[in-house]
Amino acid sequence: MVEKIEEMRAILLKMKKDALEEIGKAVKSGTDKPSDETSGDIYDQASNERDRELLLLLGDREREKIRNIDEALARLEEGEYGICEDCEEEIPLGRLKAMPFARLCVKCKADLEKLQAQTKRFEEERAYRDIAISEEEES
Numbered sequence: 409m410v411e412k413i414e415e416m417r418a419i420l421l422k423m424k425k426d427a428l429e430e431i432g433k434a435v436k437s438g439t440d441k442p443s444d445e446t447s448g449d450i451y452d453q454a455s456n457e458r459d460r461e462l463l464l465l466l467g468d469r470e471r472e473k474i475r476n477i478d479e480a481l482a483r484l485e486e487g488e489y490g491i492c493e494d495c496e497e498e499i500p501l502g503r504l505k506a507m508p509f510a511r512l513c514v515k516c517k518a519d520l521e522k523l524q525a526q527t528k529r530f531e532e533e534r535a536y537r538d539i540a541i542s543e544e545e546e547s
């Protein structure tokens with residue numbers, strides 16, 4: 409159990425590092441200019457400003473990923489990581505390795521996905537209806 413926790417902690421920390429590197433790369437390619445104007449000085453200015461820009465540049469996906477990683481790490485510290493939130497069964501290491509943010513065991517996840525698929529379909533239908541209605545109103 410302890411080994412499993414340590415293994416997952418290492419995986420999560422590496423994922424976070426990779427995600428941050430991805431963001432760093434994205435920020436760099438977004439701000440890099442071919443001229444010499446982009447000197448180190450700009451980057452040495454208020455780091456808070458840079459952090460804010462960095463966050464803005466983050467895609468929702470990357471932000472979500474880091475949030476998930478942080479949450480998983482927090483649960484790991486609490487000793488709640490790797491336990492199904494629904495049935496409280498231990499989630500197998502193989503599944504955690506494949507899906508480090510898994511909060512549910514395979515069975516509970518499948519049940520949830522079925523429910524989510526139904527909800528999503530319902531919401532999509534409703535959204536289409538709303539669009540249709542608003543378009544009618546505008547024309």
Ligand SMILES: [Zn+2]
Nearest residue numbers: 492495513516
């Ligand atoms: Zn479960």
